Amino acid sequence: MSGIQMIGLKTNALKYLIEQLPGVEKCSKYTPKYHKRNGNVSIAASAGGHASAGSGGSAAALAALAAAGADAQALLDYGSDQDELQENAYDCARCEPYATRSEYDMFSWLASRHRKQPIQVFVQPSDNELVPRRGTGSNLPMAMKYRTLKETYKDYVGVFRSHIHGRGLYCTKDIEAGEMVIEYAGELIRSTLTDKRERYYDSRGIGCYMFKIDDNLVVDATMRGNAARFINHSCEPNCYSKVVDILGHKHIIIFALRRIVQGEELTYDYKFPFEDEKIPCSCGSKRCRKYLN
Numbered sequence: 001m002s003g004i005q006m007i008g009l010k011t012n013a014l015k016y017l018i019e020q021l022p023g024v025e026k027c028s029k030y031t032p033k034y035h036k037r038n039g040n041v042s043i044a045a046s047a048g049g050h051a052s053a054g055s056g057g058s059a060a061a062l063a064a065l066a067a068a069g070a071d072a073q074a075l076l077d078y079g080s081d082q083d084e085l086q087e088n089a090y091d092c093a094r095c096e097p098y099a100t101r102s103e104y105d106m107f108s109w110l111a112s113r114h115r116k117q118p119i120q121v122f123v124q125p126s127d128n129e130l131v132p133r134r135g136t137g138s139n140l141p142m143a144m145k146y147r148t149l150k151e152t153y154k155d156y157v158g159v160f161r162s163h164i165h166g167r168g169l170y171c172t173k174d175i176e177a178g179e180m181v182i183e184y185a186g187e188l189i190r191s192t193l194t195d196k197r198e199r200y201y202d203s204r205g206i207g208c209y210m211f212k213i214d215d216n217l218v219v220d221a222t223m224r225g226n227a228a229r230f231i232n233h234s235c236e237p238n239c240y241s242k243v244v245d246i247l248g249h250k251h252i253i254i255f256a257l258r259r260i261v262q263g264e265e266l267t268y269d270y271k272f273p274f275e276d277e278k279i280p281c282s283c284g285s286k287r288c289r290k291y292l293n
């Protein structure tokens, strides 16, 4: 098998596409099969590009081309009036950076509208139905519940595009009231460091994700964290956050305020302090306070 065959250049579908590339008319040694020069088109180049087989093809092709009208002609003319092809500044289109993505936001793809969100399924369990538990809402010691949470939380949550803001965390499997949902994980830092870090993140255009534990400690989830950092605020939330002492260490745990069904966005009240510079709230709840702070 020749190299040309191996990369598929002998397949008709590829020939059909390549012959439409801008600048192709400059390949003087190549005779186009489908997109003949000067608008002289073969059968397969008709209208939608679907090859019509059989002998009466040329008449059908002409009819189809006439039906396609200006569009087909525009396709054939494409590139013919371009004198020089532009060189790619990065040598190759594959090396070109994405123009629409923020340079430092590694997770902007999570908000893609092409990521299918979990479908909401409202099934109320009947009173005598045994609700499956995963040991994060039971009367077990906090350390045991926390261990179960670490092992299971990824089965229950997922990050998707949010109607509230950017990305949000969604419930992918029903969660019972009182259960641990996820830990707000990150780097535990002294609060004296936060201003310096915030300035650094701002200067680099990096979105800053921090959660205050108390006056001395802050969890910085900006560079090292988990999906909890994508939880949006709601004035009527379905979760709440609580600082929990587990074996002598402080952890921020997000708990379910009520039963949450698959497909619901998880939210908690940020309880931001009142400030003059307002952040408008878009939680959309009936009891929305209009601002986050």
Ligand SMILES: C[S@@+](CC[C@H](N)C(=O)[O-])C[C@H]1O[C@@H](n2cnc3c(N)ncnc32)[C@H](O)[C@@H]1O
Pocket: 162, 164, 165, 166, 167, 168, 207, 209, 229, 230, 231, 232, 233, 234, 280, 281, 282, 283, 292
């Ligand atoms: C921890 S992030 C939440 C994740 C964020 N949606 C993202 O995609 O990165 C917190 C920021 O999200 C925005 N946000 C969260 N909840 C909001 C709400 N209800 N209304 C408006 N903006 C909100 C605010 O800019 C807030 O500072």
